[in-house]
Amino acid sequence: MQLKMPFLVVAEPSPPMPTAGSAPTNPPPTAWDQIDETARIAALGVLARLIARMLAAKPEREAGHE
Numbered sequence: 001m002q003l004k005m006p007f008l009v010v011a012e013p014s015p016p017m018p019t020a021g022s023a024p025t026n027p028p029p030t031a032w033d034q035i036d037e038t039a040r041i042a043a044l045g046v047l048a049r050l051i052a053r054m055l056a057a058k059p060e061r062e063a064g065h066e
Contacts, residue, residue: 032040 035043
């Protein structure tokens with residue numbers, strides 16, 4: 001018996017696949033492209049701090065596995 005998962009149901013049909021000769025000239029803007037430069041710089045700062053914090057904490061977590 002096959003069950004349908006509600007989170008896999010697509011509300012709208014997907015657009016047809018482009019053929020080899022019909023590549024889109026202007027792809028739709030991404031979320032990153034839609035935010036201003038100040039917000040981008042702030043987001044990069046937050047990500048850099050999170051990555052640095054994770055890298056600094058990594059040896060502490062791995063020490064217990066040895």
